Amino acid sequence: MTDLALRVEQLSKRYELGTREPYYALRDSITRWVRKPFQKQTTNINAQNPHVWALKDLSFDIPVGEAVGILGHNGAGKSTLLKILSRVTEPTSGKATLFGRVGSLLEVGTGFHPELTGRENIFINGSILGMSQTEIRARFDEIVAFAEIERFLDTPVKRYSSGMYMRLAFSVAAHLQPEILLVDELLAVGDAAFQKKCLNRMGDVSRSGRTVLFVSHQMTAMKNLCERGLYIEQGELAYEGTIDEAINRYLDSSQPIQQINISEREDRRGSGIVRFEELKITGPNGSERIAAGDELTFTFRYSSRDEHPRRLRFLVGIYDPLDTSLFRLDSDKTAELDGTLPPSGTITCRTGKLNLTAGSCYINIAVLAEGQIADHLSHAAEIDIQPADFYQSGRCFERAETLFLLEQKWSHDAH
C-alpha cells in the first residue's frame, strides 16, 4: 500500500451569511443581548442565521508524491479547502489528516514589510511561512540569487520595483521545503515571463516526489503539472480521477459567461438618465460558451427617464484580469446609432473574431447621453474564454505566451 500524504474525511465548512460582512458594531451585539436575556440558545445550528455550505462532506485520499489539481468554478469551495488544509480556518465538521509538514502558498510575500530591507524580509517571511532560522540561513544565498536582488539586499523593499518585489517574495516561498505543498492561483500574477518561471518551478516540484495540491484556472498548466484531478461542484466532490477527465468535467459544466443580474446592481456611476437593464453576451448561434476566435454578440436592454434620449453612445470595454484594456466597442467610433432612440429598447452589437487566448476577461459597459455619462457599470460580466483550435492545427497559444492571437500563414520559398 502506498503511504498517504493527506486524508480528508467528510470535511464540511459552513459560512453564516452574516459573518462575511465587514464588521458588527459592539453596541448591536449588546442591544441584542440585552433584549433577549432569557432566551435559551438554540442548539440546532440550522435554525439560526442563513448560511451556505462552502464544502459539504468532502472525502478523498492523496498518496505521497502525487500532484493533484483541484478544479471548480468560482465559489465551488476550492479556496476554502486550501484554507482549511493550511489551517487558516477550521472546518465546521469532518476531519483532515496531514502526514508531513505542510507549506501553503496561498499568497506570496505574506508578512513583507515595506520599511524593512530585503534581507530582513527574507528572514521574517521565511519564518512566517514555517522555515526555521537555520533553514533560512542555509538557503539564504540561494534565495537571493534566485530573486536576483543581490545589490538591493539592504534596501527597504518599498523602494523595490514590483518585479523585484514579486521575485523576492516568490523566491522565499520557493525555498520552502514542505512534504505537502498547497498552491493557490498565486502564479497568475506578474508578467508573462514571471508566470512562466513560476510554472516551470511548479513542474519541477510536482516531479520531485513532493505532494502538491494545486488550484488554478489555467487548464493547460494543470494538465502539465498534475496526474490526478478533483472536480468540486458547489462544495461537493463531483469527480475524482485523471486530470484529463476532471478537466473535461469542468469544461462541460462551464458557464463561461458569469453575469450578475445587472438590473439589481447599485454600484453605478452616471446621471441615470439612461440605465442598463440587461446585458447578454453570446457566442456563435447564441451559445453561452465562448471560445478563442468566436464572434460575439452583445445585447443590451436599456430604459430612459427621458422621452427622447438624444445622442446615445454605447461603450463596451474588454479588460484582462490585470486591468489592461484589450478591446473597446464604441457606437460613436463606428458612427452608428446616431439620432434619437426610443426611451427603452434593445441594442445589439456584433463583433468580429475575438482573437484572445483562453483565459478570463471582464467587461465594463457605459452609456453616454449627449456626451455625459448616463450609466457606467464596471465588471458587468466576466467571460471565461475557452481554449479553441484557433489555427485548425490542434495547437494554440496560451495566455502565458500571448494575450492576442493573430492569424498567420507560414510558407517557404525554395531557392
Add this chain to the structure above:
Amino acid sequence: MTTTPEQSWTSPPTETPNRQPIEIGPSSRWSLVDWQELWRFRELLGMLVVRDLKVRYKQTVLGLLWTIIQPVALMTVFTLFLGRYIQPADSQIPYAVFVLTGLVLWQFFARALTEASTSLVVNERVVTKVYFPRVLAPTAVILAGLPDFLIACLILLLFLIGFGVWPGLAILSAPLFVLQTFVAALGVGLWLSALDVNYRDVRYTLSFLTQLWMFASPIVYPAQVVAEKWGVAGTLLYGLNPMSGAIEGFRWAVCGTGSFPITLVIISAIVSALLFITGLYYFQQMQRTLADHL
C-alpha cells in the same frame, strides 16, 4: 546536470515524513492552548518581536528618544499642576519620582493594550493566509514594548539617584510586578484583539478607556487616598484594577519605602490571572474562525 538555485525546491524532501500527523477538525469548545505547539513556534515569536521593533524604530526620527520624552514630559506636567496638592504617602519621596515610577509602568501597560488590541486586524494579510498560533500576534507586540520599558526604567533610575532616593533590597521584587503587568496586559490584550476582529468600535473606545483607566490607577495619587476615603471596602474594590496592585507594588519595590500594599497586590494579582485565563479562552474560541471574520 546544472546546479541552479532552484534545485533546493526540487530535491526530494529531506526531513523524515513520518512525523506525527497533523489532524484538522473542529476543535472542541473547551480546548485551551496547545503549549507544545507554542514552543515549536517560539522562533516565529522572536521574529515577530524583532520585526515590530525594527519597523518602529525605522519610522521614527527620534527613535529611542520618544521613550524618554513621553514619561518625563508627563512627569513634569503632573508635578507642576498636581505636585502641590497631592502628598505622596511617604513624604520622603519627591512627587516627581512618585509620579514617574507610576508612569513608567503605566506606559508599558497602555502601549501594550493599544498595540495588542489591533494586532490581529493589522496583520490581516498574514492571518488570513498562513497558519500560526494566533496568540503570538498580541504576545509579540507586548514583548516588543519591553525594551522601551527598560529604557524608561534607566531614566527612572537616574531620577531616583538625582533625588537621592536609594532603592533597597526590595527592588529585587520589581520584576514580579512587571510580570504581573505583562500578564494583565496580555489578558486584556487578548480580549480586545479578539473583540476587535468582530467589533471595530473597540479601537475607537480604546484611547478613551486607557485615559480613564490611567486615572483609576494610583499614578498621580497614592492608593492610600482611596483607603482613607472609602475604607477597606474601597481598597478591595480598588484592587480589582490589576494596575493598582502592580503600580503600588512596583513603587514600593523601587522607592523602597512605605509598607508593602499586601491587600492590593494580592487582589490585583488574582484579577490579572483571571483576565489572562478568560482572555486566553475567549481568544481561543475566536481563533477558530478568525480568518472568516477578517
